[in-house]
Amino acid sequence: MNWSDGSSYIAIGIAIAVINYIRKFLDTPKQLPAWDVYLSKVWVLGLVLMTIGEVLPKPWLTWFWLIIFGAVAYTVRQLYHIRPARTLLLAIAPYTILVVIRDVLRFISPDFYKSTKVYFEAGSTFSFFWLITFMLIANNQKKAFAKVQQEREEEAEQRRIIEGKKNELEYLVAERTAEITRQKEELEQTLTELKATQNQLIHSEKMASLGELTAGIAHEIQNPLNFVNNFSEVSIELIDELSEEQTKADRDTELEAELLTDLKQNLQKISHHGGRAASIVKGMLQHSRSNTGQREPTDINALCDEYLRLAYHGLRAKDKTFNATFQTDFDTSLGKISVVPQELGRVLLNLFTNAFYAVQQRQKQGVSGYQPTVSASTRCIDSQVVITVADNGTGIPEAVKQKIFQPFFTTKPTGEGTGLGLSMAYDIVTKGHNGTLAVESKEGEGTKFILTIPA
Template sequence: MNWSDGESYIAIGLASVIIRYIRKFLETETRLPGWDRYLKQVWLTGFILMGFGSIFPDPWLIWYELIIIFSIVYTISHLYEFRPARTLLLAIAPYSFILIVKDLLEHLARKFYNANEDYVSSTSTFAIIWLITFVVIANNQKKSLAKAQLEHEKELEQRRIIEAKKNELEYLVAERTAEITRQKEELEQTVTELKATQSQLVQSEKMASLGELTAGIAHEIQNPLNFVNNFSEVSIELIDELTEEQAKADRDPELEAELLTDLKQNLQKITHHGGRASSIVKGMLQHSRASTGQREPTDLNALTDEYLRLAYHGLRAKDKTFNATLKTDFDTSLGQISMVPQDIGRVLLNLFTNAFYAVQQRQKLAQDSTYQPCVTVSTRCANGEAIITVEDNGTGIPESVQQKIFQPFFTTKPTGEGTGLGLSLAYDIVTKGHSGTLEVESKEGEGTTFIITLPA
């Protein structure tokens, strides 16, 4: 090639285009910024060699080709991890080799070159086809990598968004957790206060029932005490008569025997009524102390009758004008029932007190004097169960509230007259403590019936 003709400029221009393509394809401006400054100026060597070409022979063109090939190979070697760069190196390697060999043969072994020019041309053609094929492959690889990179960036963006959402959600969850924890602590505090209040109300209910019991006991215990006092006085008189009779010279054995018999009978009656007073006191003590949950065989009929009269006299102690008819029908075949007597006593006392309260209220509301308060209590045994029925002809319970009467703190009594825990405690004692049932049947204005069922 003559550097003075136009082919020199074409070679330099073609080399510049190739270098520009390589820079753009391999993105050297961003991947190899330091080297790229020199790479984009490599075309200047062509003009320098063009100047030398006017002085030195043509083989200097080979040096320009070597510089271009070296620049490309050096660039690719620094980007070897970039897959399209490796493919591009594979594309230009055969063509570069053949191009150098061709120029060397053309200038150094002209005769050999002319004799084998067809083979060299064929090889060059094959190298060009190889070059084009792998350039296309490299271009496709770059597009695939660009697409994969874009998808990777999208994935990273999605991860970033997800991470941001996650952090936001974690913050919201932490904030909500703190709020829930605060509410939980407030609720626990409220529950603690409610339990304390409930305990106070339960205690108040027990004290109220104890008050009812005490009022009844005060009246009920007076009878056996009167009998004890009276028979004690009579017995003292009999002892005095017996002493006088024994001091006489002429003693009457029959009179002494009669006096001793009377004295024995009096002592038996004192013992009987003393036992009666003792049982009342024992019942009061059992009722007042906390339940141990210990079951024991109990005469249900005697327990029911005792608490019925205690409840009646308790109400009469508050209202001397109140009177009611008491009807009892006890099944003598019941025998001893296993139960916690003080707990069942509380239940019975509550039901009896409520029954007397209901008939008392109806009596106050009655328009005429024909109404007669009446409370009927019966026991019976059926299907292996002891059944206690407490019936009154009082004010009755409205149907709308019958399902609520066993709920804690629900009461139909005016404010200050009931805590709303009596029936709730009674229900728990019967159902949970004794595996029984407590049911209510009522009709407003006519009366109420409570039915207790206990395993016998």
């Protein structure tokens, strides 16, 4: 390449071309808008130096290249994170250095420059191709950088989308959590109301049971009270006769002794029937109390007999036309068993009441020759007390039999049962006394409940 007279002007042209390339390559109008204003005016500096170069020594062109190199270096520093910018600085550095050295030598040592001119021309050619090569490399790097930038932008966009989805999901989760919390609170409120309703229903069942018991007691207690009243009247008459005999001058001691004996017997009978009435009242009070869980030795035979009669008279109090036969077969060897009497009494009253209700319903069907019968029996088998309550009533259908111990299940018409009686009885026997309560029934023939508790 010939750099003789016009080489400096060619160098200025190359410098301006390099600056414009760098501006376009690095997009300085967008990346460095304030600095790009000065870069875009570099051709003015070139014209000024070319004019000065006509009248002044050539080293002024050296300052031009130094300024160009400094401008490129400053630009690269501002965009150091862009790898192609650093490559451009490396591309222009050899050519700048060579031009500066060449112009300085031409100024301070023309003879030496002439002797080495051929080397400078060769070096200029090499540095020019170096510049072109590294510009191509920088261009490839820019493409790679642009691809990386695009990938990063796509990743950033993906992250933005994911972040948006995340925020949306978090909002939905928070909204759903609030909804679940609200539903949980509503369910807890509903559960509280259900428990309150359940307690009310249990109380209603107990009061219904107590009503059955009270109706039976009202009839059952009448007998001992009649005996007490009758023997009291007879005893008053005997006392009057005894007082009259004692006022006579000629007293009959044998008659007085006979009157005293009769009076004693009457008082014993009054005491017996008074005790009977007291035991009935005590049973009613125990039945009306809440379960204390306290066991006590109890005569199971007497308990069964008492609640059998009370259940019968309770139904009779509601329906005066109802009559039934009740039979007992008690094992006298049982003795007293440790149970909670008021709770076991509830179970027996419920079973007997259901039994009498079943025979009453079958009686209403008008079956010819039908005699309503309810029986109760006790046995001790393998250290187990077995209480059997049987009736010849309507029986229980097979489909219904599996449900009778479920809470709130009843076959009675609306208003006649809560569906808690057998459920409570089952819990009292199985949970309260560690026993079992089973049922055997055939529709149209009768039902048998078998209650087993440890002796």
